[in-house]
Amino acid sequence: MEFSSKLLEKAVNEMSQLPGIGKRTALRLVLHLLNQPEEQSIQLANALSQLRTEINFCKSCHNISDTELCEICSNPRRTAEIICVVEDVRDVMAIENTSSFKGLYHVLGGKISPMDGIGPTDLNIQSLVEKVKNGQVKELIFALGSTMEGDTTNFYIYKQIQDYGVETSTIARGISVGNELEYTDEITLGRSIVNRIPFETSLKS
Amino acid sequence: MEFSSKLLEKAVNEMSQLPGIGKRTALRLVLHLLNQPEEQSIQLANALSQLRTEINFCKSCHNISDTELCEICSNPRRTAEIICVVEDVRDVMAIENTSSFKGLYHVLGGKISPMDGIGPTDLNIQSLVEKVKNGQVKELIFALGSTMEGDTTNFYIYKQIQDYGVETSTIARGISVGNELEYTDEITLGRSIVNRIPFETSLKS
Structure with a gap:
């Protein structure tokens, strides 16, 4: 892909580093941003850099947290x-x-x-x-x-x-609530039979 | 979707403004960035904000251009x-x-x-x-x-x-090179018959 602008090329290259986003999709996204008001790109850019530099993880459970x-x-x-x-x-x-x-x-x-x-x-x-x-x-x-x-x-x-x-x-592994038996894969169905639970227990949940 | 962090929420919300990217995909992309070295997020953020603020359009053809x-x-x-x-x-x-x-x-x-x-x-x-x-x-x-x-x-x-x-x-509108006739849509095929070109012309291209 040959770009008419280095700025455009850089934005597309960075965007296409994201998983599942190829060069073509990246170009589409970047051109979309160019068509939108300037604030949208700036806010996205700020949100991404802030996220990376200011993010905290809970010291107890390691979940993402602001505190x-x-x-x-x-x-x-x-x-x-x-x-x-x-x-x-x-x-x-x-x-x-x-x-x-x-x-x-x-x-x-x-x-x-x-x-x-x-x-x-x-x-x-x-x-x-x-x-x-x-x-x-x-x-x-x-x-x-x-x-x-x-x-x-x-x-x-x-x-x-x-x-x-x-x-x-x-x-618990088993068939999903609302699922038909015939569409469940064999391993899941097999396990759900081996690990069956008392009917009375199932009534309570 | 409830987020454990405002920073995360903001990044996901901004990312999901892009066309074809929903909240779930946005979260996946943002978490991917968090798992990568800090430079990657910063470079993406810089590329996006630079693109929007410094982009030029050619004064003659209006194409994106650095000059x-x-x-x-x-x-x-x-x-x-x-x-x-x-x-x-x-x-x-x-x-x-x-x-x-x-x-x-x-x-x-x-x-x-x-x-x-x-x-x-x-x-x-x-x-x-x-x-x-x-x-x-x-x-x-x-x-x-x-x-x-x-x-x-x-x-x-x-x-x-x-x-x-x-x-x-x-x-010219017509069937694609390498395409089978039977898979071409009717309007395109119809037009390609109406707008047929001399065989000798086709030999030259």
């Missing part, structure tokens, strides 16, 4: 005895949307993935183990995605904390 | 007698890629579209008419997209310049 301790960790109505281990802020938002969880979170910041060069020390695992060692935690809920990397990470953490007498659980 | 007169307009090997009328810089890039055109361009900056509130005065039409009036142009090639708005714009410009004795043409 030293995030809103969830500093909420006295939530119990610190149950900790839900998630990959990133999107998972926190997804679980918070359900209003089904009243404990705290621990954001790992990723999953152990040797293929991508991510080892246990790259994640917020040590601080989680410390919390468990200190004895304030009664239950850990592993809520990572059901992938090879997620399972590896769960198991790694489990090995680190198994001697401290903390309960561990993992979120 | 007062763009590279194409200031190239002595190109003829000013043929002007190709296009919608935006993407069309210039597309035609330049073919290396089939040695004239100059005139970038309108859009198409006449009453539905979107875009009238003739919002586009760079007057300066095109001036060029034709001055008598330096021998042929105008209309290369707008083949839509209702494109045809309207072509016709509007044609009406303005028809008394000045300039030749006008429009780029």
Whole structure:
């Protein structure tokens, strides 16, 4: 692609570094910005640079936060005895949307993935183990995605904390509410039969 | 969507103003930037704000340019007698890629579209008419997209310049090179039969 302007080329090149955005889409986005009032580009630029330079992470759960301790960790109505281990802020938002969880979170910041060069020390695992060692935690809920990397990470953490007498659980895998059986993949359906729950329990949830 | 940080929320909101990018995609992009080195966000932010504040348009053809007169307009090997009328810089890039055109361009900056509130005065039409009036142009090639708005714009410009004795043409519509007839839409196929060209002419191109 040959550009008539270095400024345009630079903006397109930077934009196309984003995942899922190729050169053509980047050019479309950049030309859209050029057609909009100047404030829009400036505000986007400011928001992005501020985000990167001023962002804070909660010192307890490592979630993105504007304060030293995030809103969830500093909420006295939530119990610190149950900790839900998630990959990133999107998972926190997804679980918070359900209003089904009243404990705290621990954001790992990723999953152990040797293929991508991510080892246990790259994640917020040590601080989680410390919390468990200190004895304030009664239950850990592993809520990572059901992938090879997620399972590896769960198991790694489990090995680190198994001697401290903390309960561990993992979120249930099964067919989605409202889904037809025939469209569910075999592994999920198989697991949902093996891990069936008493009917009376299901009535309560 | 509830965010744990105002900075994050602002970045996601600004990003989701871009066409084709919803809140979820915006969040994914913003979290990707957070995982990358700080320079990447800063460079993207700088490129976007520089683009908007420092961008120039060629004073002759209105294409995006870093100089007062763009590279194409200031190239002595190109003829000013043929002007190709296009919608935006993407069309210039597309035609330049073919290396089939040695004239100059005139970038309108859009198409006449009453539905979107875009009238003739919002586009760079007057300066095109001036060029034709001055008598330096021998042929105008209309290369707008083949839509209702494109045809309207072509016709509007044609009406303005028809008394000045300039030749006008429009780029050929027909089936794509390498395309099967059966997959071509009926209107295009119909037009390509009506506007058939002598076989000997086709051998030369």
